[in-house]
Amino acid sequence: MAKNSIDAYGASGKTNVLNFEPGALHLINDPSHLLYDERIYLPLNEATILNIMELGVLEPIIVWKDPETGLSCVVDGRQRVRHALEANKRLAKEGKELLLVPGVVKRGSAVRMSQFMVSANEIRQADTPLGRAKKMAALLERGHDESDLALLFGCGIKTVLATLALLNCTQVVQDAVEANKITVTQARRLANLKPDVQREKVQELVAVADGTSGHTRAKQQREVMGDAKPRLKSRREITKALDSATGDYAAALRWVLGDEDSAKRKVNHA
Template sequence: MAKNSVDVYGASGKTNVLKFAPEALHLVDDPTHPLYDERIHLPLDEAMVLNIMNQGVIEPIVVWKDKETGQVCVVDGRQRVKHAKEANVRLQRAGESPLFVPGVVRDGSARRMQEAMVSANEIRRPDTPLGRAKKMADMLSRGNDEADLALFFGIGIQTVQATISLLHCTQAVQDAVESGQITVGHARQLAELPPEVQREKAQELVSVAQETKGHEKARRQRAVLGEVRPRIKSRKEITTALALATGEYAAALQWVLGEGDAA
């Protein structure tokens, strides 16, 4: 006789995990509803669609049945449901079976479900860049390649390469990435430098991050890494320069303004 799953796994109890066709689930898009979350309008992430096509939906969503409308509403897992819908469109187009989404049911008032929704979204601790890099390195050592990792982690191959390069950086660089003051892209560039230069550049990048924000921060950090890019001149600046230019330079400026022959 088959053993009870509670006994097999040494669990303290069990609950039902149901399977849903993602198309049958209701994603709340009414801003006045307690379960509305503006992230419902985020565009689809191609990497996530491909991941679900390959792996299915691994983590169960949380659903709640609205007794007033009879709709089964998604409390947690909107993005998984959205991407599963798109995955099914592609799978069926290819003649393959559609996916189902595992879901756990919660009961209670709409207000209580709103509290659960917020908690599920906010009380999460994502993996750190260094933690992801270590996992990637381990998976590579077990026979996976970079394309596999891009699929499993839902990112591009270049991001995989940049993340793994973090393991070849000094502690100063790793700490700066972990604290969010520099990116894994910066780390990839720094990994190619001697250790003493890595530490020096990391300190400069962190100082810039502490002093500036936004575009200015990005511009100055590029400058630290020697990536200063020429600023594109405005039409007014080009017109002013043209007034003083002669010969081939003048002809080139006229071409930029669309007034001359490309030849």
């Protein structure tokens, strides 16, 4: 006799996961509603659309039936629904079967649903860059290529290559990325250097990160990486410098200010 699903999987219980047509789900856009989330207006991500077209919506959303309106409101999973809607538009044009969105129904007050909404978004822990790199490398070993990885991870091929480059870095560089002391882009550039140079550079980058933040941190780390750009002088600063400038330098300043004809005359009479 066949086992039921609880016995077959060794589960302790089960709930019903329902399948919804994306268009039948209500996305709340009223800012005064307890379940409003301004991210509903975020632009769609092309990589996510392609991923859903290929694999469907893998993680069930949370749905609540509003007793006042009778609408099936999305508590968690707005982006999955929005991207599924776009995916279905494209699948329809291709004459392919449309996707359904799996959803778990929750019951309770709007206040309780707002708690679910906040918690579902804030409790999640994203994979680390190095963790993603290891997963990508494992898939490559199983026969997938970079295009497959871009689809599976919802990113571009350049991002795939940048992430995989982490595995070519020394341990100290990998640790710095994991600790959010340097960026994946910086680590990828360090990967092209000799191991000793990597260790030297990352120590400088981490030292800057420990003592600064925001724009100051980014600027000083760019200097460490040799990317510092000279600050452009304002028109007022250039005009002031012109008061004491002579010769070709003065002509160049006049050219920057747009007085090219005047600059040429001054050079010709010098």
